[in-house]
Amino acid sequence: MDNSLKLKSTREFHPDDTVVSVGYTKVGANQDIVLIGGPCSIESRQQINDIAKQIRLTGANILRGGAYKPRTSPYSFQGLGTDGIDWLCEAGKRYGMPVVSEIMSITKLEEFSQKVDLIQVGARNMQNFDLLRELGSIGKPILLKRGLANTIEEWLLSAEYIMDSGNSNIILCERGIRTFEQSTRNTLDLSAIPIVKQRSHLPIIVDPSHATGDWHLVESMSLAAIAAGADGLILEVHNSPELALSDGEQSILPERFGELVKKLARVAAAVDRSIRLC
Ligand code: PEP
């Protein structure tokens, strides 16, 4: 069935780029490239505070941190829950950054809608249609990650669930897909960026941390993503990656984040975009 004319995420429905506001930060169109940084998991009040302080000084616009973690093993660290969200919000306020965190369950909708500025739907929940519909009914912007093994079409149809329930404030996030390649955690599908831009008016950012699983690869894939037209990046940053309770091997140090931002500014300029350097 060809229902493309009805789809709210398409260029046919809405020719101009959508700009999503997250606090004072605007994402999409010709706005500055957005840089989201922070640890995979909030581990303590001190940890999120220290990382927030360091990355804010070198160019982060939005602070990330997971409090409800979708771990492959039930015996791995599951996140600090409400304490984590509260410490994330506290650090965000202290250093003037809106915050993003992942929602795993509809039961936490009220907590997220009250406290979190940008609600992340992780790869594993991209097709949790009940959750998507509920997120459509609250006014908050949504960061919708691509599923581990989902096509671009399926991903855009998931955005459609949120839009059909009344919320068009969606930022898409390419975070790598499962392929036969074993050298990286996932395979970063850079071509998804221009394809999404062609088909949809929604902004798209890239997560090179989960896409590669290896901090050594984060810099090159970040530069490539901006060169390919991404509206921003979400990067895992940790001040002692070797002690991280999740995803330490793909987390960069705050100092490296600062160095990367300077290089990103040069690539952004080459593709007629900009990064606001602090
Ligand atoms: C995350 O951002 O911490 C995360 C779990 O990402 P993904 O859903 O892309 O695996």
Ligand code: MN
């Ligand atoms: Mn992670």
